[in-house]
Amino acid sequence: MSHLLNSGVAIVTGAGGGLGAATARAIAAAGCSVALWDLKRDAIDAVATEIADGDQSRALPQVVDVAETDSVDRAVAEVLYRFGRIDYLINCAGLDYTLPITELSVEQWDRVLGVNLRGPFLATRAVFPIMRQQNGGHVINVASTAAVRAWPNASAYCASKWGLVGFTRAIGTEGRDHNIRATVVIPGGMRTGFFDRPDLPIKPDPANLQDPDNVARAIVFALSQPPESVIQEIFVTPARETSWP
Secondary structure (H helix, E strand, O other): HHHHHHEOOOOOOOOOOOOHHHHHHHHHHOEEEEEEOOHHHHHHHHHHHHHHHHHHHEEEEEEEOOHEEEHHHHHHHHHHHHOOOOOOOEEEOOOOOOOOOOOOOOOHHHHHHHHHHHHHHHHHHHHHHHHHHHEEEEEEOOOOOHHHOOOOOOOHHHHHHHHHHHHHHHHHHHHHHHHHEEEEEEEEEEEOOOOOOOOOOOOHHHOOOOHHHHHHHHHHHHHHHOOOOOOEEEOOOOOOOOOOO
16 A cells, blocks of 8 residues: 555645644655644654654654745745655644634634634645646645534634535645545544643543544555545544544
């Protein structure tokens, strides 16, 4: 399976921890060079050192605010300069505020939509011309079960993730003539620290969550499909998922 990723170049957002770090490790193990995007320099440096395995040329840690156009465009230009191509973009970065709509500030709404939906748009817009010129590429957007159902006090998060599904489908149609594939990954709860927030009054039992490595393996599987096929959607939940039947 993984030989199809040999010598490829991937960008992984949110790579400083959680699913982003797990995905960066899995893609590197499958043979890719990886650009790691996050706002936390120490975190991405640690992951980059781990996946480089002595060959620092295979990992490029970058401090990037995915919601800021200039930050994204500069980072993409650096990746292209460093590696000469960009084959895969995996948008893992995510943010949430668990608040009633009447208490959610405009700034909080904008930040959630900025990271979760504007970020994938900016990154995809930046890499699409490169992938078209290469006549190939793959964009994977990580959504959530919040993209297919809704909970109270999660209006911004649900809006961003539902939008991400539609965005992924749209870029998939735009990329077809240039052999650019698009996949949306819908994971259920993971043991990533996402639920360790003071604004979350009820936290799921860790026993009912899944290891992010499992979802990262599903991402590599999607990237590894033969060129004539595309997995457009992957739904990966814990076997004991309590928020989805």
